[in-house]
Amino acid sequence: MNDHYYSNKPQSASNRKAFESELRGFNLRLTSDAGVFSRDGVDYGSRVLIESMEIPRDAQVLDIGCGYGPIGLIAARLAPQGHVKMIDINERAVELAELNAQANGIHNVSFAQSDLFSAVNGETFDVILSNPPIRAGKAVVHQLFVESWNHLNPGGTIWVVIQNKQGAPSARAKLEEIYGEDEVAEVGKDKGFRLYRCMRK
Template sequence: MNDHYYSNKPQSASNRQDFETLLRGFKLRLTSDAGVFSRDGVDYGSRVLIEGMEFPSDAKVLDIGCGYGPIGLIAARLAPQGHVTLIDINERAVELAKHNAKVNGVHNVSFAYSDLFSAVEAETFDVILSNPPIRAGKAVVHQLLEQSWARLNPGGKTWVVIQNKQGAPTARAKLEEVYGEDEVVEVGKDKGFRLYCCTRK
């Protein structure tokens, strides 16, 4: 069965599970399911991104590849006067993210099914957040990194977390090609994960 967390419609039988987690000082009650990324708990890479990301409280934010929503929901807490759009190709993941926003009382959010940026091609953002889908392959990841620049407002920032052994050096090279070498800054590293902040000048 060719069923991955980046599948449009996961074929694995639904088996929801609930858990609580503390992220950036906020307690979230989350529901995950089979066929979505990191179903047993918020993965370490996402935690590195959540702990390191910074943006204004009124930012317009995009969480691409949102999964069941932990990054985007915390972003919404950090930008209470802003708005966060959560998108994913995985329909089950998007439905879970909607559910988790409702359960946690997060209202400054919207959701869309999206193959990369297809659902938001008419929009631009102050901030893009991504823990990219490594298992979808290097070509997909690099396409995401390339297309992020055009979806940013001038001065906007893309935050990307990626594991060293899963392609951080080549991802950084791609980001420097797209954004310019001086505009890609490694702002954190933890247990083999690298967190990059890239600015559109």
């Protein structure tokens, strides 16, 4: 069965799972499902990103590849005067992210099904957050990096978490090519994951 978390319409039978997760001091009630990324709980890479990401209280934020929503929902908690747009190619993931926002009383969010940045064409953000879809392939991940530049406001940042063994060195090299060596910083490192913050001048 050719069914991945980056499929636009998962074919696997729905089998929802509810759990609670404490992230950045907030307790979230989350529902996941078959056919979405990290169904059984918030993955470690997302946790690394969530614990270190810096979100101004009034920021306009994009969570690209939002899955069922943990990164974007915490970002929304950290930006009560801002707004978080949550997008994913996977329609089931987008439905779950919206359900989880409602379940946790988080309202400064919006949702769209999107192949990379297609649903936010022409929009720009103060912060972009990404735990990129490594299994979709290096070309897709690097395309995400390239397109991110056009969706950041000047002074805006993109935060990317990636496993060392799944391409962190080449990811950093690509980000430096796009943003400039001086604007790419490794701001976190834990259990083989690297967290990069890149600023658009």
